[in-house]
Amino acid sequence: MTLTPALIRSTHAAIAPDTVRTPLVRAARLSMQLGFDLYLKLENLQHTNAFKARGALAKLLTLDANQRAAGVIACSAGNHAQGVAYHATRLGIPSVIVMPEGTPFNKVKRTGDFGAEVVLHGTGFDESVAFTLDLAERRGLTFIHPFDDPVVAAGQGSVALEMLEQNPDLDVIVVPVGGGGLIAGMATAAKDMKPDIEIVGAQAEYFDAVKAAFDGTSPHTTGTTLAEGIAVRAPSPTNIEIIRNTVDRIDEASEAEIEDAIFDLLSHEKLVAEGAAGAGLAVLKNNAERYAGKQVGLVVCGGNIDSRMLSTLILRGLVRDGRITRLIFKLDDRPGQLAQIAAIIGEAGANVVEVIHQRMMQSVALKQAELEVVIEARDAGHVEQITDTLREAGFALRIGSEAV
Structure with missing residues (x-):
């Protein structure tokens, strides 16, 4: 199966009854500060507080009766995990979620609360996925990949369909990038609806594998990042090819810039956003002059930030100010x-x-x-x-x- 605009539209129709059509709101204070009209797509208001629920549901709806009875398995740092767990339980499908050790406690707890069996293994997605595939084979479970699947990417692409329906005048859409599923789906959908729209990816500087592949440079995949939801060392080759053909540019942000951006979203717009969304706002702040006079959409892709980390971030922000x-x-x-x-x-x-x-x-x-x-x-x-x-x-x- 290939990711196409037609697949995204049909997938959107399938998942729409059981996902939130999240609002697209103008960020009044940030727009004044940045010098352009900024619109925020609030995927942090999705059922599991992240866009990943879209792709997870899309894949679950394609399973046959035997696959549903046997159950599913996923490997995720949190948002994909919660999306799979929530919709699997809602559909009566058993689920197992493998999460890297060190995943924020709130994500582990919420995944378990949604009804999944949680297994902690490895120090990151790339170390955990091999274990997950082995466990899937031993237990006869269907593996739901967080980004390397055209159906999952089609579900994520539905975000762009909604944004351009909500504001057809958007000139730019900025998308946080990890494994590439969200931006591949959104760029495919958006360019089909509005060919001249600019699609910009946002990555954390410590995990810039997609940007490196896009620019033809060596990737940075070491260190720790506040944007753990997009800390992917090995993005999907299929998604990278789509990104090369549909995305205009990928920018990156430092950890300090991501931290500042999360604080800005909280203090100026009263929105709780996780690090991945902060990376999106950070690259906009870094290149504000480029967007002067334009209407820019930003995907606030999730709000599942650890509460202890958030409290520290707030105090640090108050000190900086x-x-x-x-x-x-x-x-x-x-x-x-x-x-x-x-x-x-x-x-x-x-x-x-x-x-x-x-x-x-x-x-x-x-x-x-x-x-x-x-x-x-x-x-x-x-x-x-x-x-x-x-x-x-x-x-x-x-x-x-x-x-x-």
Whole structure:
């Protein structure tokens, strides 16, 4: 079977009754900042909070009665796993999901909650897939590949059909890229509907195998990435060939840029997005001038980010924005110092979040004390006003690692 526009349309019709037609919304604040109209396709609102449910259901619907009775197996870092588990259980099909060790706990738990038998094996998709294929053969299960299957890619391609139905005036669509199934399906569908539309892929710089194949360069496939959902070392050769013929460009983003983008989606648009979606916004921010005056669609491909990681990311984002800052004082060890500092901070309209006062460390002179005060302010400019006022009052302080 070959991935074609006709297959994508028929697949969309088959899965539409049991998938969410997710909204395409204009990101008002980000559009103002970036200088072009940005539209977000909210696949994080899909049943399993990711687009992968589309392709998983598409494949499950093609199974015969014997295959359904025997069950299915999949190998995934999380989103494909949840999509297969959710729809398999809903259809009465037993499912086994092999997940790499170190997969975020929330993805493991949710996959099990959807009714799948979860097996943890390997350190990544590429190490886990051989084990998965062997287990499938031993137990007589049908293997559902997350991206190297035309039916699965056709299911993912339905995202583009909906986006261009929801806004036919889109000039560009940006798609996060891992194994290539989503962008291959979407590019095939979008170019058929609107041949002059620009399709841009987004990858994490540590896992850029598709970009390397597209550009004819050597891939980077080491390190860890916040965008673990697209951390694929060996993308599908079939998808790469489709990408070469239908995709205009593939850009990459650093880990810091992906982190910033996730924080932007949360703080500006109140959307929880995982790292793969962050890579998409990051490449747009890096090339904003290229899209000036255009209407750009971005697939927010999933929202399954680990809650602990998200909380840390939020705090780091607040620190970068200057909204949370650590002030370190060297004080004479006498009464009233802390009260005076707190009063100045309060009068300036900031909030004291945490206070650490110590005089026992050898780095502090015997008649002095060191005071750390974590404050919440409006922005970096507000922090500068507060520190200026404190210094004018005679306090020696530094911000983070700055010198006194």
